[in-house]
Amino acid sequence: xxxxxxxxxxxxxxxxxxxxxxxxxxxxxxxxxxxxxxxxxxxxxxxxxxxxxxxxxxxxxxxxxxxxxxxxxxxxxxxxxxxxxxxxxxxxxxxxxxxxxxxxxxxxxxxxxxxxxxxxxxxxxxxxxxxxxxxxxxxxxxxxxxx
Amino acid sequence: xxxxxxxxxxxxxxxxxxxxxxxxxxxxxxxxxxxxxxxxxxxxxxxxxxxxxxxxxxxxxxxxxxxxxxxxxxxxxxxxxxxxxxxxxxxxxxxxxxxxxxxxxxxxxxxxxxxxxxxxxxxxxxxxxxxxxxxxxxxxxxxxxxx
DNA sequence: CGCCAAATGCAACACTGTTGCATTTATGGT
DNA sequence: ACCATAAATGCAACAGTGTTGCATTTGGCG
Ligand SMILES: [Mn+2]
Ligand SMILES: [Mn+2]
Ligand SMILES: [Zn+2]
Ligand SMILES: [Zn+2]
Numbered sequence: 311x312x313x314x315x316x317x318x319x320x321x322x323x324x325x326x327x328x329x330x331x332x333x334x335x336x337x338x339x340x341x342x343x344x345x346x347x348x349x350x351x352x353x354x355x356x357x358x359x360x361x362x363x364x365x366x367x368x369x370x371x372x373x374x375x376x377x378x379x380x381x382x383x384x385x386x387x388x389x390x391x392x393x394x395x396x397x398x399x400x401x402x403x404x405x406x407x408x409x410x411x412x413x414x415x416x417x418x419x420x421x422x423x424x425x426x427x428x429x430x431x432x433x434x435x436x437x438x439x440x441x442x443x444x445x446x447x448x449x450x451x452x453x454x455x456x457x
Numbered sequence: 458x459x460x461x462x463x464x465x466x467x468x469x470x471x472x473x474x475x476x477x478x479x480x481x482x483x484x485x486x487x488x489x490x491x492x493x494x495x496x497x498x499x500x501x502x503x504x505x506x507x508x509x510x511x512x513x514x515x516x517x518x519x520x521x522x523x524x525x526x527x528x529x530x531x532x533x534x535x536x537x538x539x540x541x542x543x544x545x546x547x548x549x550x551x552x553x554x555x556x557x558x559x560x561x562x563x564x565x566x567x568x569x570x571x572x573x574x575x576x577x578x579x580x581x582x583x584x585x586x587x588x589x590x591x592x593x594x595x596x597x598x599x600x601x602x603x604x
Numbered sequence: 605c606g607c608c609a610a611a612t613g614c615a616a617c618a619c620t621g622t623t624g625c626a627t628t629t630a631t632g633g634t
Numbered sequence: 635a636c637c638a639t640a641a642a643t644g645c646a647a648c649a650g651t652g653t654t655g656c657a658t659t660t661g662g663c664g
Contacts, residue, residue, distance in 0.1 A: 330630055330641065351620075366644050371621065376642090391538040391651085392620075408576050419579070426573030426589065429555050432566070434596030441590040442573065449581025477661055479611065498651075513613050518652065523611090538620085539651075 317343075317399075327380035334365050334373045339397060342383055347418045348394030389445065412448040419448060464490075474527035481512050481520045486544065489530055494565045495541035536592065559595040566595060 320339035324331050337358055342349065349357075351370060358365050365373070374395050377383035383395050389411065410419040421444070428440045446452075467486035471478050484505055489496065496504075498517060505512050512520070521542050524530035530542050536558065557566040568591070575587045593599075 332630075332642065334643080368622080368645080369643055372642075387534055387536060387538045389534060391534045391540060393538060410578065410582065419582075421576050421578070423576035429568050429570035429591060431557065431568070431593070432596065434599055435557065435566075436594045436599040437591070438593035439590075440592070441588075443586075443588040443590060444576060444584070445587075446578070446585035447583045449579065452581055452583040477610065479661070481612080515614080515653080516612055519611075 323382055324377075324380070327382055329376055329380050329382075332373075334369055335376065337365070338370065338373045339377060339382060342377075342395060342397040343399065345396065348384075348386065348388070348396040350388070350392045350394050352392075354395070386441075408442055408444060410444045410446065410448070412446065412451055470529055471524075471527070474529055476523055476527050476529075479520075481516055482523065484512070485517065485520045486524060486529060489524075489542060489544040490546070492543070495531075495533065495535075495543040497535070497539045497541050499539075501542070533588075555589055555591060557591045557593065557595070559593065559598055 318326075320336050320343065321331050324335050324339065329335065338354060341354055341357055351374070354374075355365065355367060355370055358370070374383065374385070378385045378395070382398055384398055385393055385395055388394050406424065408421045408423045408425055410421050412419070425440070425442045428437055431437055465473075467483050467490065468478050471482050471486065476482065485501060488501055488504055498521070501521075502512070502514060502517055505517070521530065521532070525532045525542070529545055531545060532540055532542055535541050553571060555568045555570045555572055557568050559566070572587070572589050575584055578584055
């Protein structure tokens with residue numbers, strides 16, 4: 311059987327989520343799906359603004375808000391205080407292991423370890439997201455300085 | 458025995474760290490020591506700018522940088538992407554348990570659970586900080602809406 | 605005291621994100 | 635295919651956070 315389920319098109323995902331299908335939303339969601347790591351607003355803007363008419367800065371913010379609001383993208387703040395966005399689907403394949411962020415080069419590495427279980431909460435508390443953030447320097451950035 | 462070691466004065470800590478003792482640094486470090494949770498720049502500014510001549514905005518940024526650089530304060534980004542600072546000492550008493558951040562009211566709660574051990578890293582990687590971030594809504598914010 | 609590097613104050617700036625409002629567009633109903 | 639309408643867009647102006655340059659002041663030290 312050579313035909314697995316084909317990945318759903320961004321336009322269909324957007325429609326299914328109950329949002330209007332616009333060129334901006336499709337292009338942004340495509341970019342997020344293609345990305346290897348969460349992208350910030352500036353990265354998306356330069357990446358999408360290249361050819362074409364390009365997306366307006368404010369519209370890009372609103373497109374991202376819309377995708378997050380409809381559950382198609384995730385928003386998280388990075389160590390520099392900048393929001394980064396990722397396609398929701400892309401997240402699932404990275405949900406079962408820990409990530410390591412290199413403070414030198416900014417790279418993200420997948421570790422072969424399961425994330426720790428969420429702790430027990432006091433009565434009445436509701437659990438949201440749990441994030442296990444491991445930072446340090448990768449092999450390349452830790453290598454002895456070769457000046 | 459009624460005399461335990463008295464807490465060292467901010468001025469002494471600053472001097473011992475090898476930094477000039479200035480009024481701004483002392484006041485900021487005092488504020489950080491007195492605080493129950495990490496403070497952001499704006500909170501410190503309004504808290505210190507009250508009486509007195511008040512600290513200049515830029516100077517406050519540089520004072521905080523200096524304290525962090527000398528190991529007297531810790532800098533971390535909050536969920537909104539704003540940097541928050543805490544006195545280094547205050548951190549140690551919170552190093553052995555997990556914290557819960559309420560996305561509703563912004564409150565920080567101490568949980569009775571140990572932080573998970575750091576994962577094994579690939580060869581050459583150097584471990585920096587490990588952060589176990591648990592978010593959700595506290596009992597108050599999770600309570601049934603009483604409109 | 606007097607020196608001097610370091611710290612401060614001030615102005616101007618850069619980056620990230622938001623708000624208001626007029627115009628355009630996607631979509632459902634005819 | 636057309637129209638009506640609510641939603642999305644583009645543009646300008648703004649707010650919050652953090653930085654840089656430079657002249658002035660000040661802490662620490664001989
Ligand atoms: Mn991964
Ligand atoms: Mn605690
Ligand atoms: Zn690296
Ligand atoms: Zn709360």
